[in-house]
Amino acid sequence: MSEGTMAVVKSEMKSYIWVQTADGSIQQVEEEVAMFCPVICQEVLQAGMGSSKNYAISLPQRVNPATLGLILDYCRFHQVFGHSNKERKTFDEKFVRLDTKKLCELTSAADSLQLRPLVDLTSRALARMIEGKTPEEIRETFNLPDDLTEEEKLEPLRNITDDPHIRLLNRLYARKRKELRERERLKNVEVEEEHIDKRSVDDLLLFINSGNGDSKGVRATRSKKKNRGRKDLPRESSSKNENGNHKKNDMPDNVTTPIITSILQDSASVTFSPKLEFDDGDIDDELDPAMKEELDREVEDFARRLNSVWPERMQEILSLGQERRFVPISITGTGSLKSYTVSIFLLPFAVTNDVSGSEE
Amino acid sequence: MNFDSLEQNVEHLGGAAMSAVHPDIIQTHILTRLDGPTLASVGCASSQLYSLSSSDGLWQRICHRMWPSTADPHLQRLISAFPAGHRTFYFDAFPCLNHPTPSHNCRPTASSAVVSAVDIRYHNKLILSKIHETETESGWFLCSPFRVDLLDPKETVPSSVKFQSGEDTCLSDLEDNLTLNWILIDPTRNRAANFSSLRPVSVNRHWLTSDVQVRYAKVLPGERRGELVVCAAVITCGRREGGELQLKEVSLHVEDMEGKNLNGRESSLILQDAMENGERRREKIGEEQERYAEYLKMKREMAERKQRRERRLDMVCIATGVTLFFVSMLVLLRRFS
Numbered sequence: 001m002s003e004g005t006m007a008v009v010k011s012e013m014k015s016y017i018w019v020q021t022a023d024g025s026i027q028q029v030e031e032e033v034a035m036f037c038p039v040i041c042q043e044v045l046q047a048g049m050g051s052s053k054n055y056a057i058s059l060p061q062r063v064n065p066a067t068l069g070l071i072l073d074y075c076r077f078h079q080v081f082g083h084s085n086k087e088r089k090t091f092d093e094k095f096v097r098l099d100t101k102k103l104c105e106l107t108s109a110a111d112s113l114q115l116r117p118l119v120d121l122t123s124r125a126l127a128r129m130i131e132g133k134t135p136e137e138i139r140e141t142f143n144l145p146d147d148l149t150e151e152e153k154l155e156p157l158r159n160i161t162d163d164p165h166i167r168l169l170n171r172l173y174a175r176k177r178k179e180l181r182e183r184e185r186l187k188n189v190e191v192e193e194e195h196i197d198k199r200s201v202d203d204l205l206l207f208i209n210s211g212n213g214d215s216k217g218v219r220a221t222r223s224k225k226k227n228r229g230r231k232d233l234p235r236e237s238s239s240k241n242e243n244g245n246h247k248k249n250d251m252p253d254n255v256t257t258p259i260i261t262s263i264l265q266d267s268a269s270v271t272f273s274p275k276l277e278f279d280d281g282d283i284d285d286e287l288d289p290a291m292k293e294e295l296d297r298e299v300e301d302f303a304r305r306l307n308s309v310w311p312e313r314m315q316e317i318l319s320l321g322q323e324r325r326f327v328p329i330s331i332t333g334t335g336s337l338k339s340y341t342v343s344i345f346l347l348p349f350a351v352t353n354d355v356s357g358s359e360e
Numbered sequence: 361m362n363f364d365s366l367e368q369n370v371e372h373l374g375g376a377a378m379s380a381v382h383p384d385i386i387q388t389h390i391l392t393r394l395d396g397p398t399l400a401s402v403g404c405a406s407s408q409l410y411s412l413s414s415s416d417g418l419w420q421r422i423c424h425r426m427w428p429s430t431a432d433p434h435l436q437r438l439i440s441a442f443p444a445g446h447r448t449f450y451f452d453a454f455p456c457l458n459h460p461t462p463s464h465n466c467r468p469t470a471s472s473a474v475v476s477a478v479d480i481r482y483h484n485k486l487i488l489s490k491i492h493e494t495e496t497e498s499g500w501f502l503c504s505p506f507r508v509d510l511l512d513p514k515e516t517v518p519s520s521v522k523f524q525s526g527e528d529t530c531l532s533d534l535e536d537n538l539t540l541n542w543i544l545i546d547p548t549r550n551r552a553a554n555f556s557s558l559r560p561v562s563v564n565r566h567w568l569t570s571d572v573q574v575r576y577a578k579v580l581p582g583e584r585r586g587e588l589v590v591c592a593a594v595i596t597c598g599r600r601e602g603g604e605l606q607l608k609e610v611s612l613h614v615e616d617m618e619g620k621n622l623n624g625r626e627s628s629l630i631l632q633d634a635m636e637n638g639e640r641r642r643e644k645i646g647e648e649q650e651r652y653a654e655y656l657k658m659k660r661e662m663a664e665r666k667q668r669r670e671r672r673l674d675m676v677c678i679a680t681g682v683t684l685f686f687v688s689m690l691v692l693l694r695r696f697s
Contacts, residue, residue: 008529079597098556107385107389108382108385111382111385119385119389120389123385123389123390123393124393126390127390127393130390130401131394131395131396131398133397133398133401134401135401135402135404135405138401138402138405138409139405139406142405144405144406144408144409145406145407146406147406148404148406148407148410149408
């Protein structure tokens, strides 16, 4: 519509304001609707912009055309005084039924336009979406990168949720930490950087606890560790042996349960490859970073294995009506890692097949 | 696997949705609406959220909402000395304390004081929120029975909340709707723990004054092997003329299996040990009741054993006495015959 025709038709037509989004497209918006936004209102009143196409109000960068459309819908509904509170609430509820990406964009757009009620509404919706989710679910919902070390992931949740899964992980982690510390003491190697990093975590990590529900799917395909030296240790061999034994124990299980076979084999292949990379046995001054990496890797590996097996195992157990058996296992916190995995994998299988215990 | 690569493609196209939202918005609008466990989960999701959720202000708000007594300035100073501030405090105090076996390391340093932060709610309305500091070094404290009293002997705390039930259902109503959070804080070691059970373990009417005594208990291991002690918090409440709830006494003490109150030295050792070495986990409903029932059972058995021992001792004494009597009679008869 050209300026001229608009000027001719007077009182019947509503007046329009021109706005320009970050990508350059210009569109018109009804004045009452646009005035609902403080930013646009300010521009019109103070700077006198928006009256024509050339003087279109340029909106902040975070507002793209799709989001602008949504915001205008919101403003259009709410600026009408006739609606009751109940109607507004129903509209709001329907309005925020968007996918997470759109909701996030809407939140940032509303914030840049200073539309406080819309920011509150969308934040509340996002908070509702986050509530009750495990970290893995949160990562999935919001497409976040999985870039924390295992330690950082486990740290806050330890005492709050009750996943037996995480309890085991935490125990493994705590035991490995103790070993690490003992080795440190024996070697008397001071790595200051380590100390500073670990201080708060150490304090929090003083107890072994009944853990928290985390990492249902620590299928962390990208396990980014912090940039430390990638040097190997003679101790690698002992842990390798442990892992090797795990694999041996897993093999007979694979024969009987086809569901788990592929997953275990996959995890086996995945874990073996990084180990092979570190085959140069150079003992080095920087023991701790490598140990930390080893620890992270072990925990991740354990978590992955546990994760892959756990849901299927639980289903099996529930169907066989032998849920109770898990309770004593997870509580017995003593014993070596081998006996843990052996007992976990073997006890339920004692029903289905005759796997004779340890083959180490 | 095809599915994986497809997923990855989608990810690359979509990008991180959260990065569309400015970190400030995340922190001021979204994270402030979450409760403790959810905030902890969020902190584990990615490194950006980890740093955002470690802000002390967020955890401070959560602590204040749960335990209004922590807003006290003195307590604020103590909590700020904790390793990660309010977050550590929350993780220490929010979950249920579980300390089945005593640890055997001797602690050379005793703490100078222990601070109690108490919040009482009835039907989810706050009726009392108070702090009390108990020093633990003086000789008087160490030798006398351990007891923390929040109210003075004649003091009563009126509340504006009416009793929501009649006389007869009063006890069960209190059992369901009166909640106590008694957090003990050890400033020297920067630990804290909640020593009250989720629900009361017993609700009784006092035989004389007809006030209701509500008891919350935490079963802890005693100093000797196999011994249990109970850290019990008792709330005595009565009804005012207008039907409102009135608190007459709020106290904490530690009892052993004979029902005797432990003295200050033993109690502080047990409580500090529990704070340092107890594990914290989510409380299961009824767990504390079970442990308390176990404690009562052990108490009864011990009393029975004691009674039996005394009866045996009595029999032995009587038998000896009777024997001596007969022997002396015989001796006398022999003398005279």
